[in-house]
Amino acid sequence: MSDESNTAAAKSDDNHYTSILDYMTHDHQRCDELYAEGEAAALEGNVEKATELMNVFILNMVRHLDLEEKIIFPAFTEATGMSGGPVQVMIMEHDQMRDVLTQMKAAVDASDLDTVTGIGETMLILMQQHNMKEEGILYPMIDSHLPDRIEDLIRQAQSIKTA
Ligand SMILES: [Fe+2]
C-alpha cells in the first residue's frame, strides 16, 4: 500500500452527484482508471505494484456490480415492474464479467502478468460494451422513473465500500 494515495482508488467518490447517470458514469471511469494503472504496472513488469493495483481494480469492479444489483436495479424494478428487458440483460453481462474477474484474480495470485493483461483486454471490451448500454439507456431510464429516489440511492451507493 505504498503509494495508494496517488491511485484512482484513493480518489473520493463522496462528491455531490445529482443523477444516477452522473454518479455511476463517474464510477465506471474510476474503474477504467484503476485498470489502466494496474495495466501500466503489469507492462513495466512490476509484479508487486501490479498485484496491488489489479486487486484494487477487481475489488472495485465487484463493488460496482454488487451495488447495481443490490441497490440501483432493485429500486428501478420495484418502481416500474420492469425486471426483464435491460435489467435482465445487464445482470447476465455482470455474471459474464464476474467469470472474467475470477480468471483475472487467479492470474494475479499466480503473478502471471501476461495472462492478467491478456484477460484484462477481454475485460475491457466487456466493460466498454456494457457501460455504453447503461450510460446510454438504463441509467437515464432510472433517472427519469425515480426522480424522488435519486439522492437516497446515491447515498446508499456511496455507503458501499469495497470488501
Ligand atoms: Fe452494470
Ligand SMILES: [Fe+2]
Ligand atoms: Fe455500471
